[in-house]
Amino acid sequence: MNVARALRILAALIIGTLTAVVELAGLLVAAPLALLCLPHPAARRAGERLLRAVAVPLARAEIRRLGLLGGLDVTVGTGRVAGYLAARWPVGLLGGLVLFLLVVGVSTSVLFVWGWAHGESPDGIPPTPGILAYLGVAGIVLLFLDIMGIQGVAALELRVARRFLGPSPTELLERRIDELARTRAGVVSAVDQERRRIERDLHDGVQQRLVALAVLIGRARRGRTPQLRDDLLQQAHEEAQEALRELREVAWRVYPAELDTLGLREALSAVAERAGVPVTVAYGLTAHPPTEVETAVYFVVREAVTNAAKHAAAGQVRVEILEDGDTIVVRVRDDGRGGADPGGGGLSGLARRVAALDGRFRVDSPPGGPTAVSAELPRA
Known part of the structure; x- marks a missing residue:
């Protein structure tokens, strides 16, 4: 975890603790009123409208806050917002408790170090080697537990938001x-x-x-x-x-016969030889991909290299085939004049071919170049 992400998580949990208090107070006020309004239809409808008027802005504020933790595919409507706020406030208070324990632990450590540095013994504890070793190990363990607790609360915040505000099955x-x-x-x-x-x-x-x-x-x-x-x-x-x-x-x-006879690496080498411009191929796959994925990778590289040679006036093309977990990443970059149209016949056909395999396809080709064509394909 980098420092910027850690600071975003801490800020999100601090704000979440404050909003949890507001949500709990609102729930304590709204629950008795809702019970009183149940026997009266007109009053119940008015209460529901008032609840939505308060709950929807609170939920939207929570979604903006959770943007500090990562992207969320959620929509704040009016159906499950009250349920989300009712389920979220305990998580917010839990985050506040974890942060409180972190502050207490850090402040206690600073107090002991400060006292020992000035010749004092806080709480009558002398800085003997045994005491220092014990407190050092205990501090590291408690700090680790606090960090894990912060990450756990952050993950729980996102899970609750997706459960109540995310798309249904x-x-x-x-x-x-x-x-x-x-x-x-x-x-x-x-x-x-x-x-x-x-x-x-x-x-x-x-x-x-x-x-x-x-x-x-x-x-x-x-x-x-x-x-x-x-x-x-x-x-x-x-x-x-x-x-x-x-x-x-x-x-x-x-369809290239090299895919069946020699494999993807040799087929890409044949593309590089036929390109008419210098092509460097960096092949980083450790296992043989499925046939349909292998074919898609081949056509992405072939079309991108052909476009670079025929239309972009490129002097150099670099092809990278990498593994990122269960995803095969294809990148083709040239130093040509750019301006490739993603909606053109060849590139749009590649986009549809990649999408058919649940992959992602992207073309970045500003006028003047360079052009970068990339595709991400699931291995299975």
Whole structure:
């Protein structure tokens, strides 16, 4: 835990102790009034409105305070706010108690050290080696327990807020269904877009080469002299080689055979060799990823490197494949002119492919560069 985070946690718990006192006082006032209003519908409705008018601002203030502890995906409505405040005030007082014990322990330690430094013996305890060792060990243990208590209270604060103010299981399920529907539509669109690009490459590239090859062979058959036939056959041979090369390029863009035969590392090395610009690949995976994740990593790197070479006028590209727990992180950075459009065909297709695996995709490409393409993919 760094110093800044520790100070934020301490500030959140101190403020939380004060707000817990306010919430407890409000509960002690509101509970008897609510009991008195129960037999009277009009009075009960008025009391509920008054309770919401007080509870909602308090809950919003609590959420802002908990922002010091970390991000929260919660919404302050009117349904469970009163329950949240009723459940939170004991946690706030517990945090105040832990902080009080910390202050008492630190002040006692300072008092003893100050007295011994000035030749005094606080509470008649002399600074013998045994006493110093005992108090040192006890102080370290109590300080450790206080720190653990502070972290525990902070975690409990966040858990109570998520329990009462966070999305319900039904809402989470609806969000998941919406996300799956979007990613499914994105995958269908990406596949259709890739199919159209393959058809275009075959029509504009390979097909034109084959037509030229057929024309040259036809002319060679009608050639009047051996020299003309040899020249035409030489041109036909060159066209056939170009057609094979372009056909291999199309097949490589559909699915790289290196992934199945040699693995991801060698497939990325092949991407670097074909890039046309210097590409450095830092491969940090210790285990073989699942096939679908491996394929997504390959396409992210290939598309980013291809864009850097063809459109960004990059002079150097660096590729990093790292592990962060159960997440595979892909970063591709170039020194080109930037300005890449995340909504473009290739990058948007990558975003949909990554989203289909519950991953995250990001493009940072300010005008003038550099461009950084990153993806985070769960291993399973």
